[in-house]
Amino acid sequence: MSSDLIIKNPSKLLQKIEELHPSDIANSLKKIEHKSEKDFVHVLINIPDEILGDVLLELPDGLREKAYEELSSQQLTHAVDELESDDQTDIIQELEEIDEEKAKEIFEGLEEEDQEEISWLKRYDEDEAGSYMQTELFSANIKDTIGDSIAVLKKAKEENELENIHQVFIVNDDKILIATILLEDLIIYDFDTKYEDLINQHEENKFKPFKVSDDEHIDEVTKDFEQYDLSVVAVVGYQGMLIGRITSDDIIDVIEENATEQMYQLAGVNEDYEHEDKISETAQKRAIWLCLNLGTAILASLVIGYFEETLRAYVALAILMPIVASMGGNAGTQTLTVMVRQLALGDIDLENAKEAVQKEVLISLLNGFIFAILMGVIAYFWFDTALLGLVIGLSMIINLFSAGFFGASIPLLLKRFDIDPALGSTVLLTTVTDIVGFFSFLMLAKVILL
Numbered sequence: 042m043s044s045d046l047i048i049k050n051p052s053k054l055l056q057k058i059e060e061l062h063p064s065d066i067a068n069s070l071k072k073i074e075h076k077s078e079k080d081f082v083h084v085l086i087n088i089p090d091e092i093l094g095d096v097l098l099e100l101p102d103g104l105r106e107k108a109y110e111e112l113s114s115q116q117l118t119h120a121v122d123e124l125e126s127d128d129q130t131d132i133i134q135e136l137e138e139i140d141e142e143k144a145k146e147i148f149e150g151l152e153e154e155d156q157e158e159i160s161w162l163k164r165y166d167e168d169e170a171g172s173y174m175q176t177e178l179f180s181a182n183i184k185d186t187i188g189d190s191i192a193v194l195k196k197a198k199e200e201n202e203l204e205n206i207h208q209v210f211i212v213n214d215d216k217i218l219i220a221t222i223l224l225e226d227l228i229i230y231d232f233d234t235k236y237e238d239l240i241n242q243h244e245e246n247k248f249k250p251f252k253v254s255d256d257e258h259i260d261e262v263t264k265d266f267e268q269y270d271l272s273v274v275a276v277v278g279y280q281g282m283l284i285g286r287i288t289s290d291d292i293i294d295v296i297e298e299n300a301t302e303q304m305y306q307l308a309g310v311n312e313d314y315e316h317e318d319k320i321s322e323t324a325q326k327r328a329i330w331l332c333l334n335l336g337t338a339i340l341a342s343l344v345i346g347y348f349e350e351t352l353r354a355y356v357a358l359a360i361l362m363p364i365v366a367s368m369g370g371n372a373g374t375q376t377l378t379v380m381v382r383q384l385a386l387g388d389i390d391l392e393n394a395k396e397a398v399q400k401e402v403l404i405s406l407l408n409g410f411i412f413a414i415l416m417g418v419i420a421y422f423w424f425d426t427a428l429l430g431l432v433i434g435l436s437m438i439i440n441l442f443s444a445g446f447f448g449a450s451i452p453l454l455l456k457r458f459d460i461d462p463a464l465g466s467t468v469l470l471t472t473v474t475d476i477v478g479f480f481s482f483l484m485l486a487k488v489i490l491l
Contacts, residue, residue, distance in 0.1 A: 051073050051077075051080040051081075051083065051084045054066070054069050054073070054084055055084060055087050055088075058088065058089065058092075059089070063092055063095035063096045063098075063099050064099045066088070066092070066096045066099070067096050067099035067100045068099075069084075070084060070085065070096070070100065070104070071100070071101065071104060074104060074107075082111050085108055085111055085112065086111065086112060086113075086116065090116065090119035090120055090122075090123060091123050092123075093112075093116065093119070093120035093123075094120035094121055094123050094124040094128065094132070095123075095124070097109075097120065097132065098124075098128055098131070098132070105135070106135075106139055109135070109136055109139055109140070109143075110139070110140075114143055114146045114147055114150070115150075117132075117136075117143075117147050118146075118147045118150035118151065120132075121133065121147060121151065122151055122152070122155065125175045125177050125204075126155070126158040126159065126162060126175045126176045126177060126285075127162065127172075127173060127174060127175040127291065128175075129151075129155060129158070129159055130158075130159045130162040130163055130172075133147065133148055133159055133163075134163065158176050161176075162174070162176075165255070165256075168258055168259050168260070169255065169256050169257070169258070169259065170253050170254065170255055170256070170257045170258070170259055170262050170276055170287060171255035171256065171276065171278075171284075171285070172259070173259055173262075173287050173291045173292075173295070174255070174276040174284070174285035174286060174287050175285055175286060175287075175288070176284070176285045177202065177203055178203075178210060178275075178283075178285065178286045179193075179194050179197070179203060179206050179208070179209050179210065180209065180210040180211070180212055180283060181193070181209050181210070181211055181212070181236060182211075182212060182213070182214070182236075183211050183212065183213050183219055183220075183235075183236045183237045183240070184214075184235060184236070184237055185235065185236060186232065186233055186234060186235050186236075187227060187230055187231070187232045187233075187234055187235075187236065187239070188232030188233060190209060190236075191227075191232065194206065194209075205273075205288055205290075206224065207223065207224060207272055207273050208221050208222055208223045208224055208227075208273070209221070209222050209224065209227060210250065210275055210283055210286075211236050211240070211248070211250075212283050215280075215282070216282045216283055217280065217281045217282055217283070218250050218252055218275055218277055218281055218282070218283040219240070219250070220236070220240050220248035220249070220250055221248060221249075221250040221251065221275065222236075222239075222248050250275055251265075251269065251271060251274055251275065252274065252275040252276070252277045252281070253265065253274055253275070253276055253277070253287070254276075254277060254278075255276050255277065255278045255284060255285075259295055260295075260299070262274065262287060262292070263292055263295050263296060263299075264386070264387050266289060266292045267296075267386075271289065272288070272289045273286050273287065273288045273289065274286065274287050299385065302463075303381060303382070303385060303463045306461060306463035306464045306465075307377075307378070307381065307463050307466065307467050330465075330468065333465075333468055334468055334471070337468060337471065337472035337475070338475075340472060340475075340476060341366075341472070341475040341476055341479055344475075344476050344479045344480050344483075345362075345479050345483070347483075348483035348484070348486075348487060351483055351486055351487045351490075351491060352483070354490070354491060355429070355486060355490055355491075357420075357423075357424045357426070357429060358482070358483065358486050361420060361429075361433050361482075362478075362479060362482055362483070364416065364433070365433065365436050365437060365440055365478040365479070365481075365482045366440070366474065366475050366478040366479060368412060368437060368440065368441065368478075369440035369441060369443065369444045369474035369475075369477065369478045370444070370470075370471055370474045370475070370478075372405055372408060372409075372441050372444040372445065372448070372474075373443075373444035373445070373447065373448040373470045373471075373473070373474045374448070374467065374470070375448070376401045376404075376405065376444065376445050376448030376449050377448040377449075377451065377452065377466050377467065377470055379401070380397065380401070380448065380449050380452045380453070380462070381452050381462045381463050381466065383397065384452055384453075384456060384462050385462075385463075391453060391456060391457060394449075394453050397449065398446070398449040398450060398453070401445045401446075401448065401449040402442065402445045402446050402449065403445075404445060405441045405442055405444055405445025405446070405448075406438070406441065406442055406445065408441055409437055409438040409439075409440075409441030409442055410438060412437050412441070413433075413434035413435065413437040413438045414434065416430075416433050416434060416437055417430035417431060417433060417434035417437075418430060420432075420433045420434075426490075428489050428490055429486075429490065431489060432482065432485045432486045432489050432490065433482065435481075435485055436478065436481045436482035436485055439477065439481040440474060440477055440478040440481060440482075443473060443474060443477040443478075444470075444473075444474050447469075447470055447473045447474070448470055451466050451469050451470055451473075452466055
């Protein structure tokens, strides 16, 4: 369906809504709201309850808050009731921050079983695996037959109690996780076979379950998903008791959130305020970092001022000086970005960082020599002064070396003090490359040219 047609006539979206994915509906709602808030509300309140919850989860944070305000408690209760436990918990917790009374009303309108699961999941910290798990899963007792468990799964699917099922989790009488069997493997066995016999017939690691603890940090779980190409992982609690599962869609959200957070922090931007409607608050938060950057820029300017006589004697230095600083800043940013990302992914840590630093320094030095020759030749022909080419060439090597060394070291230093490596790294790095670049260039010019 054409997005232009939807914006002009939002009722068309409601006519075709059963055929659309919740993500597509959410994208259409964003465009409609931008054009007309009245049309946005009209479409929103007429979305069927069975898909409304999924649509809400696909909306941007700011627009979702507006939707919570426009929808009635009854509509939201029906929408939340259709969701899985982890998504139910997310919406209830978001509502509690916006309108505690409305959240309480919706919570009390849910079935008692849903209330218990939400209350249980809310006790986890936001960075624990338990806060991302859903309690709905397909499990079977080790003494059950394959046929009996398949019958249970069939009934659950008919009643729309389960979705995204990839495997069966095998537990003992104490609910301890024993094994995991993929559905594609399960269907090839005799349905009269008991799981206990099936497991005993195969080698020990054939059905070994991949599991994480409910209090494990979600970033560690994310690394497991990436490293082992998982689609779902079992979550266990006390003594290995099966309590839930985490699916890949939640992990994708975590990866996206982490990447976005790193991007914002590298730029000195506060993610929370970027979605605020109040321009003044967003500008205020950005101004803090700009103020810090102004201070570092003044430091660089003081270095330039120290060589005022040198600049007066050679006007060409003022023309070439920004090139040195710019090359150092860009080289440093390349190194910084690589190091921050590798630290985030766990590819390097403080114990084995020496090789990574050496590699980045060597790369920077190699580029330093290449561009030193290139810029030295350009400066020589530009200003017809061989020594000027030598000055900028040597300065280029020094500044790119410092860019590689500090670009690799600053994130590690921040990590050592338990500070997010992305936080403020660019400001520190820019200060170093500017000061080293200007000082080395002007000092060499003073010594060699004067």
